[in-house]
Amino acid sequence: MAEITNAIYHGQLLPGSRVPSVRTYALNNRVSLNSVKTAYRLLEDKGLIFARPQSGYFVCESLPELKDFLPKIVESNILQLSGMDNLLAIILEYQREGRYIDLALACPVGESFYPLNRLRKLTTKIARSAATFTPSYTMPAASPKLSTQIARRGVQLGMHLCAEDILITHGTMEALNIAVRAATCSGDSVVIETPSFFNLYPMLEHLGRKIINIPTHPRQGMCLDSLEELIIDQNIKAVITIPSGHNPLGFSMPIENRRRLAEMAARHHFAVIEDAMYAELQFTTPVIPNIKAFDKEGWVMICASYTKTVAPDFRLGWLEAGRFRKIAHQMKFTTSVAESSLLSEILGEFLENGSYDLHLRHLKRLYVRQIDTVRACIANSFPRGTHVSRPQGGFILWIEMPKCVDAIELFHSAIKENIICMPGVVCSRLVHFSHCLRLAVCFILDQAHRHAIKRLGELACIQYNDKNNTYHDSDEFSL
Structure with missing residues (x-):
């Protein structure tokens, strides 16, 4: 199947051309007819080939990908x-x-999308522990184990995080909210990619920030040349970006662009708020390091959560706020204080021993x-x-x-x-x-x-x- 897939993607098998028959492929590659039939059905499901009755299999017309658009924002x-x-x-x-x-x-x-059986077992195990239930309020540093595991996993994405600096939040949305409030003031200009995550618009409006849309390439990400111009023309205080598995365009920003953005932030003194929700769901191997990996002076703030990969109902996210960490921790305490120590401990245990990779x-x-x-x-x-x-x-x-x-x-x-x-x-x-x-x-x-x-x-x-x-x-x- 990989051989035919590669031939289609590299143009060796053109749209409309016939692929080898099931019998021919089986004989040439010394595999069973059933194996070839199964592989061809998978290629049909992927939209790469189609069956023509009594004629065999043919290559489908290719579905055009997004064009190179960098819209002028009017x-x-x-x-x-x-x-x-x-x-x-x-x-x-x-x-x-x-x-x-x-x-x-x-x-x-x-x-199919969550490790529910493993979570059920861990929840039962930890809930039975008397140490889990204490007669006191949970404080922000609710689970050192969870913070330690987040910092440990950051190494795979090029980051060197300190567990004590990681703030556990109520999902990624609270992390983004705190990051914006910590790095900017009412009336400040915040740059976002266009299009972008739909919840950023009402959040920034409610916080009284001015939204600046920036032209965005469907495979490269935000136009950094346009950002340089905006920095000169306007007093930009923060940039929000989703560099990996972008929502909704799906691109992963090239590594050289990530490095350039981190350097621009340090040079012009604005915050980069990196939404790394999908950073661990990159399809490339090895994965591209986060922008935070290139941050030398603390201008990059990074946030993510485990609601899309492990436990949707736990609503556990995190924020490492760089040079803004002190005010970010204060804001968390004065709004929602802390997250559940029980849920944090369960998630921390899963990341440590739950076969997350x-x-x-x-x-x-x-x-x-x-x-x-x-x-x-x-x-x-x-x-x-x-x-x-x-x-x-x-x-x-x-x-x-x-x-x-x-x-x-x-x-x-x-x-x-x-x-x-x-x-x-x-x-x-x-x-x-x-x-x-x-x-x-x-x-x-x-x-x-x-x-x-x-x-x-x-x-x-x-x-x-x-x-x-x-x-x-x-x-x-x-x-």
Whole structure:
């Protein structure tokens, strides 16, 4: 299977060309017919080949990846935050009802995504310990074991962290909130990638920070040349970035860009707030070091959590705030004081003795398969001219449909059929991305989800065809 996959990816087997028959491949490679049939079915699931009755297998048309776009940010093209917040509230409301197929939220669902059996055993073991339940309040340093394990794991991502400096938070969102408040003041300018994690917009607005959108490349990350210009023109106090498995574009920022950003922060004295939620879910080997690995003067603040990989309901995250660590610890104490010592101890024990690296390898293989399968579904169902990201980590796809397709209109059409999707404008606040969708692939790929993706594509095709009866737009488009 790897031989055919590589031949397709390297252009040796072109779209439409015939691949060796099952019998021929089995004879040439001295393997059983059943093994070849199984391998070909997997290649079909990945959308690389298709069967033509009584003719054999052929290479599929390739699904175009995202183009190189670095949009110019125009103030008049920025949508009202209140309108996008309302749309997000509608998505959450439908998601809570439980009768909708959720393709929008990046919240893994199902036992395939979490080490639940191991967690159950550890929870029982630790809960029986009398030392776990003490007649006193939990203070911020609730679990030295958890902090130590976070620092230990940081070495694999190029960081040298001190356990005493690590602040345990209520998920990544609280870590981001504290980091912004510690490094900036009300009215300060904060730069974010465009598009980006949708929750950054309401968070920064509620904190009274000025949001500066920066052009972002779908494979390289934020445009650092544009950032240099912004630093000169405006008083930038912080930059928020998701350099690994970016949400929603899926890229992993190249190592030279990470080093350059850390050096820029030190030179111009602004904070880099690194969201490393997906850093351990990079598909490359070896993994690319975090930006924090290149931080020499404490200007890089890094945060992450284990809600997407180990224990979603624990809501345990962490923050290493660099030169801002003292004020960050004070802010944690004056808001939510501390996290549960019981849950922190369970997670710390799992990271120490729970085969976390084995679980991560399983997750990476699972998400690579999921991404390939969903991209194949999109290729078969969405309008011609659709482009889709190929993530280098994580489990989120960014879909660019032809420009005549309105993603918000598609959202309302899908809701009528009990399907939830996320329009790209929720992740950008820019009309520039009104034809885009963010789609998570962290669900069990059962028949219901496959049908939902297929139906979403059909609805996009209906809208595309209806609008092209009125005016014509090229299938190929650039951003």
